[in-house]
Amino acid sequence: xxxxxxxxxxxxxxxxxxxxxxxxxxxxxxxxxxxxxxxxxxxxxxxxxxxxxxxxxxxxxxxxxxxxxxxxxxxxxxxxxxxxxxxxxxxxxxxxxxxxxxxxxxxxxxxxxxxxxxxxxxxxxxxxxxxxxxxxxxxxxxxxxxxxxxxxxxxxxxxxxxxxxxxxxxxxxxxxxxxxxxxxxxxxxxxxxxxxxxxxxxxxxxxxxxxxxxxxxxxxxxxxxxxxxxxxxxxxxxxxxxxxxxxxxxxxxxxxxxxxxxxxxxxxxxxxxxxxxxxxxxxxxxxxxxxxxxxxxxxxxxxxxxxx
Ligand code: 13P
Ligand code: SF4
Numbered sequence: 204x205x206x207x208x209x210x211x212x213x214x215x216x217x218x219x220x221x222x223x224x225x226x227x228x229x230x231x232x233x234x235x236x237x238x239x240x241x242x243x244x245x246x247x248x249x250x251x252x253x254x255x256x257x258x259x260x261x262x263x264x265x266x267x268x269x270x271x272x273x274x275x276x277x278x279x280x281x282x283x284x285x286x287x288x289x290x291x292x293x294x295x296x297x298x299x300x301x302x303x304x305x306x307x308x309x310x311x312x313x314x315x316x317x318x319x320x321x322x323x324x325x326x327x328x329x330x331x332x333x334x335x336x337x338x339x340x341x342x343x344x345x346x347x348x349x350x351x352x353x354x355x356x357x358x359x360x361x362x363x364x365x366x367x368x369x370x371x372x373x374x375x376x377x378x379x380x381x382x383x384x385x386x387x388x389x390x391x392x393x394x395x396x397x398x399x400x401x402x403x404x405x406x407x408x409x410x411x412x413x414x415x416x417x418x419x420x421x422x423x424x425x426x427x428x429x430x431x432x433x434x435x436x437x438x439x440x441x442x443x444x445x446x447x448x449x450x451x452x453x454x455x456x457x458x459x460x461x462x463x464x465x466x467x468x469x470x471x472x473x474x475x476x477x478x479x480x481x482x483x484x485x486x487x488x489x490x491x492x493x494x495x496x497x498x499x500x501x502x503x504x505x506x507x508x509x510x511x
Contacts, residue, residue, distance in 0.1 A: 206475045210234055213482040220253035221478070222268070224260040225415040226437035226470040231259045231478060238441060240416040241267075241313045241328040242510060248272055249507060257482055258489070261469050263289045266317045269489045270499050280477035282487040284469045286314055288400070291370030292349035294318035300346070304366055307346045308339050311502070314372070315349050317491050321498035326506045329353060329399050330414035336361055338509055352376070356399040356406060374435050374467045375400035382455035383408065386431060390452060396421055397454070398434035405433055405454075422446055435467045 211234075213219065222244050223235035232238045237247050241264060248256055248268035255276040258265035263286055265279040292315050301309055301322060311323040312332070320326055327335040336357050339345055347354040348368030352375065358365055378401055387393065387408075396418050397409040406412055411421045415438050422430055422442055426449045432439060433454035442451055456465045481487060491499075 206479050207234055210475070210479050210482060213479070214257075217255050217482065217485075218253050219255035219257050219482060220247070220251050221257045221259060222247055224264065224437075224470065225419070225441055226435040226467050227259045227473060228437065228471060228475075229440040230475050231473060232437075232440055234475070234478075235259060240330055240414045242330045242414070243416060244268070245271060245313070245328075245503065246507065246510075251275075255482070255485070257478065259473050259478060260284070261286045261289075261467075262489075263314055263316060265489045266491055267313060267320075267503060269491050270317060270320070270496050270503060273491070273493070273496050276485055277489040278481040278485060279487060279489055280474065280481045281472040284472040286469055287373040288312075288314040288350055288370055289316055289319075292316070292319050292368055294322065297348065297368065298322055300348075300368065304344070304346055307344045307366060309346045309348070310335060310339070310365075311348050312350050312353055313503075313506075317495045317499045319349070320502055321495045323499075323502040324505075325509075326502045328414060328506070330417055331506065331510045332357055332399070333360055335506060335509060336363055336365070350400055352402055352406075353399045355403055356412065359403075372400045374465045375433075376402060377456040377465050378402070378405050378433055378454050379457040380404055382457070383431070383433075386452065386455055390429065390431065393429040393431045393450070393452060394425075395431045395433060395454070401433055409433065418442075419445070422449060422451070435465055435470065437466070437470060 221235045249271040261284045269277040309323045345365040347365040349370030351367045354367040394410040396411040429450040436453045
């Protein structure tokens with residue numbers, strides 16, 4: 204069976220839209236109607252008139268799409284495609300944490316569950332985090348969760364003293380400083396660009412820090428330069444497609460990591476076969492409690508409003 208043809212057929216038959224993140228395998232990115240970062244994907248999910256959203260990404264992304272479009276069918280190729288960062292912030296413990304810091308505005312990075320979003324005042328992604336934090340009056344204290352690395356980056360950039368939740372992404376914490384230094388010695392004229400989920404010592408080496416789409420746009424603007432790319436390696440697919448003459452090397456991961464570069468095994472759980480199956484069977488579907496949807500929608504809408 205020609206999976207690509209069959210997926211195209213199902214897309215028409217079911218009036219479906221395929222939204223894919225830059226960390227998906229290349230063949231999924233190539234068949235998607237839209238490939239983007241977390242912000243772009245949620246903007247698409249909010250505006251689409253498709254009946255079915257096929258989310259080629261991880262669970263929190265598909266859940267955000269369901270919150271924004273509760274009447275649509277939202278399917279995820281593999282329900283186990285989670286996120287270590289989202290998992291590092293369980294709702295009960297987080298609710299206690301917010302209660303221990305009364306009068307704080309709660310800003311949460313979109314990489315968290317719907318329950319955490321429902322406990323938030325405003326959501327952000329890596330592409331609008333600085334803008335969202337700067338939109339809060341200076342004298343108002345802030346809780347930032349769940350990513351302590353992104354949080355620390357925002358503190359350094361804005362000078363705001365935020366209370367951070369102690370969460371992180373296993374993929375972005377896997378970069379090895381030692382190996383990065385060795386790689387840079389081998390490629391001294393390569394500039395380092397990094398995602399803000401990386402640790403401070405990695406970010407300190409970077410010429411540019413930004414979201415996945417921010418990194419792609421930066422390379423696009425500087426195609427004559429060469430880059431070491433410190434984020435999940437799936438992003439190289441789009442970069443190589445759009446900038447075929449730009450030299451790119453993925454940042455190296457620590458010895459104990461499963462691959463030489465950094466791959467998110469959650470993102471890589473989705474395959475073309477599972478994508479086809481989920482469209483055909485309209486399963487697995489993302490379901491969110493209506494009461495949670497009601498509470499989680501407002502902080503996401505606030506973010507979308509501020510990101511226009
Ligand atoms: P972006 O919003 O930058 O695409 O980040 C998503 C993500 O999961 C990074 O690990
Ligand atoms: Fe989560 Fe990290 Fe994977 Fe992004 S790369 S989905 S933050 S585990």
